[in-house]
Amino acid sequence: MKIVWWIDHLGVGGSQKVLNGIxxxxxxxxxxxxxxxxxxxxxxRLLKRxxxxxxxxxxxxxxxLMTGITLIQTWWWLRRGKYDVAVTFLYFSDVIGLMLSRxxxxxxxxSCQESSNKHYSKWHCWILRRSLKLANAIVLN
Numbered sequence: 001m002k003i004v005w006w007i008d009h010l011g012v013g014g015s016q017k018v019l020n021g022i023x024x025x026x027x028x029x030x031x032x033x034x035x036x037x038x039x040x041x042x043x044x045r046l047l048k049r050x051x052x053x054x055x056x057x058x059x060x061x062x063x064x065l066m067t068g069i070t071l072i073q074t075w076w077w078l079r080r081g082k083y084d085v086a087v088t089f090l091y092f093s094d095v096i097g098l099m100l101s102r103x104x105x106x107x108x109x110x111s112c113q114e115s116s117n118k119h120y121s122k123w124h125c126w127i128l129r130r131s132l133k134l135a136n137a138i139v140l141n
Contacts, residue, residue, distance in 0.1 A: 002032045004083045004106070006097030008090040009039035010046055010059070015089045018112070018141075020046060022087075027053055034058065034081070036074055038065055038092050071100065078104035087112060088135075091120070095127055098134040111135040 003026060010016055023033060034056040042059060050057060058077070060070040078100060085108040086101035088094045094111050101109055111132055120128065132138060 001030050001085065002081065002083045003030045003034075003085045003087065004078065004081070004101065005033065005035045006086065006088040006093035006101075007035060007037055008092045009041040010035075010037050010043060010050075010057075011039075011041040012043050012046075015112075016043070016046060019089055020049060023050060023053055023055055032056075034083075036060070036093075036097065038070070038096060065096075071096070075100050075104055078106065084108060085110065091124065091128065095131045098131050102134050108137075109135045110137045110139060112139045113141065 005019060005023065007015065007019055019035075023035075026033060033054075035050065035058065037057060037059045040059050040061040047057060058074070060074075064070040064073075083101070083104075083106045086097060086106045087110045088097040088101075089112050098109055098111065
Protein backbone atom coordinates (compact mmCIF):
# COMPACT_ATOMS: atom_id res chain seq x y z
CA MET A 1 0.00 0.00 0.00
CA LYS A 2 1.29 3.45 -0.95
CA ILE A 3 0.28 6.35 1.30
CA VAL A 4 0.68 10.07 0.72
CA TRP A 5 0.30 12.32 3.75
CA TRP A 6 -0.60 16.00 3.36
CA ILE A 7 0.19 18.68 5.95
CA ASP A 8 0.26 22.48 5.95
CA HIS A 9 3.72 22.67 7.54
CA LEU A 10 6.21 20.57 9.48
CA GLY A 11 6.89 23.15 12.18
CA VAL A 12 6.36 22.48 15.88
CA GLY A 13 2.75 21.50 16.55
CA GLY A 14 0.31 18.84 17.67
CA SER A 15 -0.72 17.68 14.20
CA GLN A 16 2.91 17.27 13.23
CA LYS A 17 3.55 15.08 16.30
CA VAL A 18 0.47 13.00 15.49
CA LEU A 19 1.63 12.59 11.89
CA ASN A 20 5.08 11.44 13.01
CA GLY A 21 3.51 8.80 15.28
CA ILE A 22 1.13 7.57 12.62
CA UNK A 23 3.92 7.29 10.06
CA UNK A 24 5.87 5.06 12.43
CA UNK A 25 2.88 2.74 12.88
CA UNK A 26 1.97 2.74 9.21
CA UNK A 27 5.49 1.74 8.21
CA UNK A 28 4.55 -1.84 9.15
CA UNK A 29 1.74 -2.01 6.58
CA UNK A 30 2.73 0.54 3.92
CA UNK A 31 5.14 -0.35 1.14
CA UNK A 32 5.85 3.34 0.53
CA UNK A 33 5.03 6.60 2.29
CA UNK A 34 5.48 10.22 1.24
CA UNK A 35 4.58 13.59 2.75
CA UNK A 36 3.51 16.67 0.85
CA UNK A 37 4.24 19.72 3.00
CA UNK A 38 2.64 22.89 1.65
CA UNK A 39 4.88 25.36 3.49
CA UNK A 40 8.63 25.50 4.01
CA UNK A 41 8.26 26.05 7.77
CA UNK A 42 10.01 22.91 8.99
CA UNK A 43 11.32 21.64 12.32
CA UNK A 44 14.60 20.08 11.20
CA ARG A 45 14.63 17.52 14.04
CA LEU A 46 11.16 16.29 13.04
CA LEU A 47 12.16 16.21 9.38
CA LYS A 48 15.21 14.10 10.22
CA ARG A 49 13.11 11.61 12.23
CA UNK A 50 10.63 11.29 9.37
CA UNK A 51 13.32 10.81 6.73
CA UNK A 52 15.05 8.19 8.91
CA UNK A 53 11.84 6.16 8.59
CA UNK A 54 12.36 6.09 4.81
CA UNK A 55 9.55 8.56 4.07
CA UNK A 56 9.91 10.84 1.06
CA UNK A 57 9.20 14.47 2.00
CA UNK A 58 8.20 17.02 -0.64
CA UNK A 59 8.33 20.58 0.71
CA UNK A 60 6.78 23.50 -1.12
CA UNK A 61 6.67 27.19 -0.24
CA UNK A 62 4.02 29.91 -0.31
CA UNK A 63 5.27 31.46 -3.54
CA UNK A 64 5.14 28.15 -5.47
CA LEU A 65 1.74 27.42 -3.98
CA MET A 66 0.29 30.84 -4.86
CA THR A 67 1.59 30.71 -8.45
CA GLY A 68 0.25 27.20 -9.01
CA ILE A 69 3.65 25.62 -9.58
CA THR A 70 3.17 23.31 -6.60
CA LEU A 71 -0.27 22.28 -7.81
CA ILE A 72 0.98 21.23 -11.24
CA GLN A 73 4.16 19.54 -10.00
CA THR A 74 2.35 17.68 -7.24
CA TRP A 75 -0.51 16.57 -9.50
CA TRP A 76 2.02 15.14 -11.96
CA TRP A 77 4.03 13.46 -9.17
CA LEU A 78 0.86 11.93 -7.67
CA ARG A 79 -0.29 10.57 -11.04
CA ARG A 80 3.07 8.86 -11.60
CA GLY A 81 3.22 7.51 -8.04
CA LYS A 82 -0.15 5.73 -8.16
CA TYR A 83 -0.91 6.16 -4.46
CA ASP A 84 -3.59 4.04 -2.81
CA VAL A 85 -4.42 6.35 0.09
CA ALA A 86 -4.15 10.09 0.76
CA VAL A 87 -4.47 11.45 4.30
CA THR A 88 -4.78 15.18 5.01
CA PHE A 89 -4.08 17.20 8.16
CA LEU A 90 -5.04 20.86 8.70
CA TYR A 91 -7.01 23.34 6.58
CA PHE A 92 -4.91 23.95 3.45
CA SER A 93 -3.99 20.30 3.21
CA ASP A 94 -7.67 19.38 3.36
CA VAL A 95 -8.57 21.83 0.61
CA ILE A 96 -5.59 21.28 -1.68
CA GLY A 97 -4.67 17.70 -0.77
CA LEU A 98 -8.15 16.24 -1.14
CA MET A 99 -8.70 18.00 -4.47
CA LEU A 100 -5.31 17.09 -6.01
CA SER A 101 -5.47 13.54 -4.70
CA ARG A 102 -8.93 13.01 -6.21
CA UNK A 103 -7.83 14.55 -9.54
CA UNK A 104 -4.75 12.31 -9.52
CA UNK A 105 -6.72 9.10 -9.16
CA UNK A 106 -6.03 8.31 -5.49
CA UNK A 107 -9.01 6.13 -4.53
CA UNK A 108 -9.10 6.38 -0.72
CA UNK A 109 -9.10 9.89 0.77
CA UNK A 110 -9.05 10.48 4.52
CA SER A 111 -9.18 13.80 6.37
CA CYS A 112 -7.92 14.05 9.95
CA GLN A 113 -9.66 16.86 11.82
CA GLU A 114 -7.37 17.74 14.71
CA SER A 115 -9.26 20.73 16.14
CA SER A 116 -12.73 22.19 16.55
CA ASN A 117 -12.13 24.71 13.73
CA LYS A 118 -14.13 27.28 15.74
CA HIS A 119 -11.71 30.02 14.69
CA TYR A 120 -12.58 29.65 10.98
CA SER A 121 -14.57 32.34 9.22
CA LYS A 122 -17.83 31.45 7.48
CA TRP A 123 -15.94 31.51 4.18
CA HIS A 124 -13.33 29.04 5.50
CA CYS A 125 -16.07 26.75 6.80
CA TRP A 126 -17.91 26.86 3.48
CA ILE A 127 -14.73 25.89 1.56
CA LEU A 128 -13.86 23.17 4.08
CA ARG A 129 -17.35 21.62 3.92
CA ARG A 130 -17.10 21.34 0.15
CA SER A 131 -13.58 19.94 0.33
CA LEU A 132 -14.46 17.33 2.94
CA LYS A 133 -17.14 15.95 0.63
CA LEU A 134 -14.27 14.56 -1.45
CA ALA A 135 -13.08 12.42 1.46
CA ASN A 136 -14.09 8.78 1.89
CA ALA A 137 -13.58 9.12 5.64
CA ILE A 138 -13.13 11.87 8.21
CA VAL A 139 -11.27 11.02 11.39
CA LEU A 140 -11.98 13.21 14.41
CA ASN A 141 -9.56 13.74 17.26
